[in-house]
Amino acid sequence: MKQWKVFNQLNKSTRANVITIGVIAIIYVLCQLLIAVGALSNLMQGLLVPLCYYSILAVSLNLTVGILGELSLGHAGFMCIGAFSGAFFSRLTENTITSPWIRFPLAIMIGAIFAALFGGLIGIVVLRLRGDYLAIVTLAFGEIIKNIINVLYIGIDGSGFHFSMKDSLSLGLAKDGDIILNGAKGITGTPNDTTFTIATIFLIVVYLIITNLVNSRSGRAIQAIRDNRIAAESVGIDITKFKILAFTLSAAMAGIAGVLYSHNISTLVATPKNFGYNMSIMILVFVVLGGMGNIRGSIIAAVLLTLLPEYLRFMQDYRMLIYAIVLIVMMIFNWNPACIAWRKNHTIKGTLLSLLKKNRKEA
Amino acid sequence: MAMLSVKNLGISFGGLRAVDSFNITIEKGELYGLIGPNGAGKTTAFNLLTGVYKPDSGVITLDGRNITGLSTIEINKAGIARTFQNIRLFKNMTVLDNVKIGLHNNYKYSTASGILRLPSFFKTEKLMNEKAFDILKVFDLDQEAHYLSANLPYGKQRKLEIARALATNPKMLLLDEPAAGMNPSETEELMKTITLIRKKYDVTILLIEHDMKLVAGICEKIFVLNFGMELANGRPQEVLNNPEVIKAYLGE
Amino acid sequence: MSFVSYLIKGVSLGSVYSIIALGYTMVYGIAKMLNFAHGDVIMVGGYVIFTVMSMMGLNPVIAVLISIIFCTLLGVTIERVAYKPLRGASSLAVLITAIGVSYLLQNIALLVFGADTKSFSSVITLPALKLADGALTISGETLVTIPICIIIMVALTIFVKKSRTGRSMLAVSEDKAAAVLMGVNVNKTIAITFAIGSSLAAVASALMFSAYPSLTSTSGSMPGIKAFVAAVFGGIGSIPGAMIGGILLGVIEILSRAYISSQLADAIVFMILILVLLVKPTGILGKKMQEKV
Numbered sequence: 081m082k083q084w085k086v087f088n089q090l091n092k093s094t095r096a097n098v099i100t101i102g103v104i105a106i107i108y109v110l111c112q113l114l115i116a117v118g119a120l121s122n123l124m125q126g127l128l129v130p131l132c133y134y135s136i137l138a139v140s141l142n143l144t145v146g147i148l149g150e151l152s153l154g155h156a157g158f159m160c161i162g163a164f165s166g167a168f169f170s171r172l173t174e175n176t177i178t179s180p181w182i183r184f185p186l187a188i189m190i191g192a193i194f195a196a197l198f199g200g201l202i203g204i205v206v207l208r209l210r211g212d213y214l215a216i217v218t219l220a221f222g223e224i225i226k227n228i229i230n231v232l233y234i235g236i237d238g239s240g241f242h243f244s245m246k247d248s249l250s251l252g253l254a255k256d257g258d259i260i261l262n263g264a265k266g267i268t269g270t271p272n273d274t275t276f277t278i279a280t281i282f283l284i285v286v287y288l289i290i291t292n293l294v295n296s297r298s299g300r301a302i303q304a305i306r307d308n309r310i311a312a313e314s315v316g317i318d319i320t321k322f323k324i325l326a327f328t329l330s331a332a333m334a335g336i337a338g339v340l341y342s343h344n345i346s347t348l349v350a351t352p353k354n355f356g357y358n359m360s361i362m363i364l365v366f367v368v369l370g371g372m373g374n375i376r377g378s379i380i381a382a383v384l385l386t387l388l389p390e391y392l393r394f395m396q397d398y399r400m401l402i403y404a405i406v407l408i409v410m411m412i413f414n415w416n417p418a419c420i421a422w423r424k425n426h427t428i429k430g431t432l433l434s435l436l437k438k439n440r441k442e443a
Numbered sequence: 444m445a446m447l448s449v450k451n452l453g454i455s456f457g458g459l460r461a462v463d464s465f466n467i468t469i470e471k472g473e474l475y476g477l478i479g480p481n482g483a484g485k486t487t488a489f490n491l492l493t494g495v496y497k498p499d500s501g502v503i504t505l506d507g508r509n510i511t512g513l514s515t516i517e518i519n520k521a522g523i524a525r526t527f528q529n530i531r532l533f534k535n536m537t538v539l540d541n542v543k544i545g546l547h548n549n550y551k552y553s554t555a556s557g558i559l560r561l562p563s564f565f566k567t568e569k570l571m572n573e574k575a576f577d578i579l580k581v582f583d584l585d586q587e588a589h590y591l592s593a594n595l596p597y598g599k600q601r602k603l604e605i606a607r608a609l610a611t612n613p614k615m616l617l618l619d620e621p622a623a624g625m626n627p628s629e630t631e632e633l634m635k636t637i638t639l640i641r642k643k644y645d646v647t648i649l650l651i652e653h654d655m656k657l658v659a660g661i662c663e664k665i666f667v668l669n670f671g672m673e674l675a676n677g678r679p680q681e682v683l684n685n686p687e688v689i690k691a692y693l694g695e
Numbered sequence: 696m697s698f699v700s701y702l703i704k705g706v707s708l709g710s711v712y713s714i715i716a717l718g719y720t721m722v723y724g725i726a727k728m729l730n731f732a733h734g735d736v737i738m739v740g741g742y743v744i745f746t747v748m749s750m751m752g753l754n755p756v757i758a759v760l761i762s763i764i765f766c767t768l769l770g771v772t773i774e775r776v777a778y779k780p781l782r783g784a785s786s787l788a789v790l791i792t793a794i795g796v797s798y799l800l801q802n803i804a805l806l807v808f809g810a811d812t813k814s815f816s817s818v819i820t821l822p823a824l825k826l827a828d829g830a831l832t833i834s835g836e837t838l839v840t841i842p843i844c845i846i847i848m849v850a851l852t853i854f855v856k857k858s859r860t861g862r863s864m865l866a867v868s869e870d871k872a873a874a875v876l877m878g879v880n881v882n883k884t885i886a887i888t889f890a891i892g893s894s895l896a897a898v899a900s901a902l903m904f905s906a907y908p909s910l911t912s913t914s915g916s917m918p919g920i921k922a923f924v925a926a927v928f929g930g931i932g933s934i935p936g937a938m939i940g941g942i943l944l945g946v947i948e949i950l951s952r953a954y955i956s957s958q959l960a961d962a963i964v965f966m967i968l969i970l971v972l973l974v975k976p977t978g979i980l981g982k983k984m985q986e987k988v
Binding site: 412 | 723729777780781783784785786787788790791792794795796798799801802803805806920923924927931956958959961962965966968969972973976977978
């Protein structure tokens with residue numbers, strides 16, 4: 081009882097944090113138990129880490145789209161930068177830093193920093209553009225990153241790094257040389273350092289970063305810019321600073337997701353499927369369906385929408401079709417004025433109450 | 444010395460001279476009214492004073508400092524806060540947060556201490572809450588502190604805008620039609636609040652208003668703008684009885 | 696000489712982009728929405744022509760006509776079913792719905808036609824033109840594409856300026872609420888805009904797949920994106936802007952493919968877009984907008 085009292089005294093946002101993290105922890109323990117007794121299929125086990133990095137991506141994009149209110153269609157680009165810079169570092173230091181406990185956190189830091197640099201850069205561009213123009217620039221950015229990585233060759237030998245944008249031969253590596261980034265063939269042999277445990281920890285860390293930010297001075301400034309830019313300026317909010325801050329932070333966390341991704345697979349290549357605009361749009365869909373600005377909702381949407389196609393696997397051919405229809409129907413249900421009015425009159429609580437009344441009358 | 448001194452301020456949009464040779468001197472602590480028929484350039488004058496538009500000509504001096512051509516943000520930091528004719532609240536945020544955004548530049552801690560929840564976060568947030576509630580109480584909004592600002596009734600939204608502007612600790616407050624859409628009793632109450640905050644926060648006020656009862660009731664001086672130019676300027680009784688002013692309002 | 700031939704090829708590809716970009720720009724101007732599914736209408740148009748020609752063995756002209764009719768109906772249906780219920784909702788909600796429609800079209804095509812690449816046989820039978828003793832060859836597709844693009848552009852400009860429907864389009868794009876007050880039927884105007892945009896997409900698909908004959912369920916998305924880039928490039932909402940943007944984009948793409956790197960061509964196109972927008976945030980012919988305070 082005493083504990084409950086303490087819990088109720090916490091302010092609303094802290095309470096929400098405790099609940100969300102508690103639920104994540106419970107799900108984590110449940111999954112581990114299921115794995116231990118062998119009740120979780122290989123397919124599902126393989127999905128655990130992706131669920132975490134998709135959630136991180138959704139949460140981090142929510143910062144730009146939901147909290148800052150700027151539409152970004154290039155989030156996969158930041159993930160791509162994080163994935164490649166992190167994997168590059170791990171491949172490079174695999175033999176010098178043998179302990180994954182040191183190497184992997186460093187890789188994550190590097191992925192986050194590189195992605196953040198590009199996030200800041202896009203943030204500067206963003207200052208001059210609004211709305212749909214911004215959307216198209218971020219989309220273009222994602223495509224540029226993907227294209228450039230596909231023609232980039234980097235190798236190392238005794239004399240240091242070699243770069244090329246033509247092919248691996250023109251790197252001119254010595255015999256003992258090692259091609260780390262091999263153009264469209266990407267990076268192979270990245271150590272598989274990502275585990276479900278680490279991915280869960282980072283999901284919680286990212287979640288805390290965003291929710292704490294939102295409920296702090298800087299987070300309020302970012303939301304003020306979203307709600308009314310002119311009013312925010314009139315009370316002295318530095319628009320430039322906070323827009324760049326939001327973009328940088330959001331990109332850094334997408335970078336973390338990228339590092340988790342690249343250390344969970346054996347061969348890292350940049351294809352339209354994993355880092356193209358389709359991926360960016362997928363993340364945006366998580367954010368919108370989870371509720372703009374609703375961090376917890378982003379995680380729920382990311383998990384459900386990743387599991388949905390898997391559960392529809394028995395109807396293999398139709399699953400993406402159903403996915404598309406679900407998306408359209410949900411958008412119309414959520415946003416159509418007539419549907420909004422209908423929902424107001426037909427809430428679950430309201431329906432239950434009216435049913436109760438009816439029963440009582442009959443009795 | 445004058446709190447605000449404006450010399451020869453002007454701006455054109457295309458061929459239209461929206462504000463022309465606008466001169467006004469407001470002493471510290473004064474409550475000045477800016478009136479004029481629709482389209483006279485009142486709000487444009489506000490936008491010039493707050494840096495939303497950059498003037499073509501003229502000099503604006505605030506408390507001895509030349510602020511001409513500064514950005515809206517810098518002008519607010521220099522000490523001018525304003526409200527808007529069409530209310531511009533942070534609609535998806537609570538009443539309390541709206542005021543706390545106003546406090547943004549006066550109570551500081553870093554983004555990192557906010558994310559990491561360092562002691563400075565808790566300390567500063569506590570001070571901010573106290574200050575914000577102080578201001579909200581003045582406007583009788585403290586009961587609604589945790590409401591979304593969009594859910595407030597219209598009159599209270601107008602008040603919240605003033606509260607938010609005051610939170611930036613301004614030397615000079617510009618109110619753009621604070622009584623628009625209010626009923627007579629609400630207007631009455633607003634007049635009291637305006638006189639009260641002037642004393643309590645030691646702030647100089649320039650307000651645009653169409654409600655002549657309010658203007659004549661609380662303003663010490665009135666400036667009349669017509670077609671972007673000065674039509675009259677002085678004590679309320681003189682100005683409001685000026686035949687030119689009556690003509691501009693009522694037509695020939 | 697090779698430069699001239701690349702240039703012509705670029706203008707030809709650019710003409711196709713222009714025609715697609717018109718669909719984007721008109722819909723954006725009037726419904727203020729980004730119709731992400733526009734590119735996929737092109738893909739559908741391609742499959743319709745493919746079916747009519749290769750499977751039913753009919754004449755190319757008939758195939759193109761059927762495709763135009765089909766796409767027009769498709770465009771109007773999409774607008775009616777998916778977008779109309781969301782009129783007045785946030786632009787992001789509409790954008791996501793458009794993305795849903797785009798997925799839907801792609802997956803229906805995947806189910807009907809399978810995942811393998813279909814080889815599209817050209818609808819244009821005009822022989823290539825050889826100039827300067829064979830040093831310069833202009834393909835039949837190019838010879839048809841460029842004039843068609845010019846005709847469409849001129850016709851559309853006259854239509855918007857002179858016809859009653861065109862003027863109501865302008866009115867809706869300027870101020871929807873005022874247009875309603877003036878007795879313009881906004882729903883009808885938006886439907887007509889979608890019809891025109893989609894029929895243009897069908898024309899573009901015939902021209903594009905004739906020149907680039909591989910057809911899959913995602914064939915429409917990249918040209919769609921690039922055409923949208925072209926529309927933004929030229930200043931979204933502006934018909935001549937779409938033309939200029941499209942042709943510039945096509946020329947830049949072909950030249951960078953030829954002289955810099957074929958893999959980097961898309962990246963270069965996108966980089967130039969970002970640079971243009973940095974210098975001129977509303978595109979080349981776009982109107983500057985300032986929020987009223």
